[in-house]
Amino acid sequence: MAMAWRAAPRVAARLALGRRGIASCIDPSVGLTEDQKEFQKVALDFAAKEMAPYMAEWDEKEIFPVETMRKAAQLGFGGIYVKPDVGGSGLSRLDTSIIFEALSTGCTSTTAYMSIHNMCVWMIDTFGSEEQRRRFCPSLCSMEKFASYCLTEPGSGSDAASLLTSAQRKGDTYVLNGSKAFISGGGDTDVYVVMCRTGGPGPKGISCLVVEKGTPGLSFGKKERKVGWNSQPTRAVIFEDCAVPVGNRLGAEGQGFSIAMQGLNGGRINIASCSLGAAHASVLLAQEHLTVRKQFGEPLANNQYLQFGLAEMATRLVAARLMVRHAARALQDGREDAAVLCSMAKLFATDECFLICNQALQMHGGYGYLKDYAVQQFVRDIRVHQILEGTNEVMRMIVARSLLQG
Numbered sequence: 001m002a003m004a005w006r007a008a009p010r011v012a013a014r015l016a017l018g019r020r021g022i023a024s025c026i027d028p029s030v031g032l033t034e035d036q037k038e039f040q041k042v043a044l045d046f047a048a049k050e051m052a053p054y055m056a057e058w059d060e061k062e063i064f065p066v067e068t069m070r071k072a073a074q075l076g077f078g079g080i081y082v083k084p085d086v087g088g089s090g091l092s093r094l095d096t097s098i099i100f101e102a103l104s105t106g107c108t109s110t111t112a113y114m115s116i117h118n119m120c121v122w123m124i125d126t127f128g129s130e131e132q133r134r135r136f137c138p139s140l141c142s143m144e145k146f147a148s149y150c151l152t153e154p155g156s157g158s159d160a161a162s163l164l165t166s167a168q169r170k171g172d173t174y175v176l177n178g179s180k181a182f183i184s185g186g187g188d189t190d191v192y193v194v195m196c197r198t199g200g201p202g203p204k205g206i207s208c209l210v211v212e213k214g215t216p217g218l219s220f221g222k223k224e225r226k227v228g229w230n231s232q233p234t235r236a237v238i239f240e241d242c243a244v245p246v247g248n249r250l251g252a253e254g255q256g257f258s259i260a261m262q263g264l265n266g267g268r269i270n271i272a273s274c275s276l277g278a279a280h281a282s283v284l285l286a287q288e289h290l291t292v293r294k295q296f297g298e299p300l301a302n303n304q305y306l307q308f309g310l311a312e313m314a315t316r317l318v319a320a321r322l323m324v325r326h327a328a329r330a331l332q333d334g335r336e337d338a339a340v341l342c343s344m345a346k347l348f349a350t351d352e353c354f355l356i357c358n359q360a361l362q363m364h365g366g367y368g369y370l371k372d373y374a375v376q377q378f379v380r381d382i383r384v385h386q387i388l389e390g391t392n393e394v395m396r397m398i399v400a401r402s403l404l405q406g
Contacts, residue, residue, distance in 0.1 A: 008056070009053045015105050026318060042075055043103050046072060047104075047277075048105075050106070055377065059109065059230045062233070065107075065110055073142050077103070078142055079125070080095070081266070086133050087137055088137065093328040094332060097325060100270050101277040101280070102277060103274075105280060108277060108278040108381040112232070112271060116184050116267065118270065121137055123208075124137055124210065127251045136210065145190035147191040148192050150183055152181050153179065153180055153181055161203040161206070163197060166178055166198075167207060167209060172245060172247075173246060176239035176242040177240060179221075179238045180238075183237045186221075187223070187235045192213070194237075195207075196209055206256040207249060208251060209244050209249050217240045217241045220236065222236075228381040228382070228383060229381055261339075269331060272350055274382075279352075280317060283360065310363075313356045319348075320345075323348050327341040327344065327345035340402045343395040346395055347396060357382050360379075361379050
């Protein structure tokens with residue numbers, strides 16, 4: 001078991017060393033500025049030293065690696081695209097994508113939670129008042145405190161605008177009642193960015209509140225047992241006459257759905273970037289296995305069918321990376337088509353990267369199905385990326401709607 005699991009840290013170390021041992025055609029640093037290459041190197045080094053050696057343990061024991069994430073925050077990864085005056089790094093969406101891709105080579109599940117945390121902090125930084133920004137953002141950027149995004153409900157997943165969690169205003173407080181489902185970090189995190197209904201039906205009746213852990217009436221469901229993403233807890237978040245100050249509302253009443261969707265545009269790029277990291281690590285694991293493993297008296301690497309499969313995996317990886325980085329630039333530039341490009345990138349990258357990881361497992365044969373081998377964890381952790389931040393079916397709807405409306 002120990003020898004098999006050494007492959008994950010070894011692959012992460014190969015990435016951290018840059019071009020050495022990595023074919024230039026899949027090198028993730030190609031086309032980046034010197035600053036971006038430096039961000040990438042820092043993230044790859046962190047993934048190799050602080051994440052990859054513990055990825056299997058975090059998964060097996062369902063450990064939420066708080067101290068490791070706080071170390072990452074010391075490098076500026078707790079508020080990557082948050083403004084510097086409240087503790088953020090002030091980097092671009094492309095910089096952010098590069099960093100999450102790099103970190104995900106070490107542990108996709110942990111990086112995916114960090115991407116959600118970053119999205120929440122950005123929402124407070126962007127839509128909050130100066131008082132709210134200074135109250136919440138510094139401790140979130142340092143990851144002294146952690147954040148969760150609360151949109152999905154038991155009865156409203158893809159149809160998020162039909163959410164039922166209500167917030168009735170009584171004086172200077174809102175009284176929340178309802179529940180949220182599948183909340184990453186739920187129960188273990190400190191700040192909950194909650195979409196709730198303050199008005200009539202539909203998206204215009206939704207507002208956004210920041211609810212702090214310890215607020216009376218806030219509770220949590222059981223910890224969910226999941227196929228992957230086991231280094232982050234997932235629970236229902238429950239509100240029962242939960243009184244939240246009006247001063248914790250982000251933006252105006254009725255602005256919540258717009259805030260949620262703008263957050264998800266970046267969230268889709270982030271989760272696609274995590275998929276890229278898992279896929280790149282899986283390509284390297286497959287490459288190594290084909291070179292070392294022998295069948296019929298020669299290395300698997302001599303088999304043309306497997307060579308063609310590896311070539312297809314590499315091609316899918318590079319195509320997905322180019323699409324994600326294109327969408328990240330569009331979002332950063334505020335282009336009119338940014339939301340659609342983010343949906344395209346999320347759809348394409350999460351689908352293609354899952355295929356890459358799954359094909360890497362297949363190339364390992366029976367060994368790939370053993371938990372002793374890292375490739376199966378990348379497959380399990382990446383599968384949910386096709387579901388969350390808007391299912392890939394919804395991504396298709398967004399793209400089609402844009403095309404048909406002109």
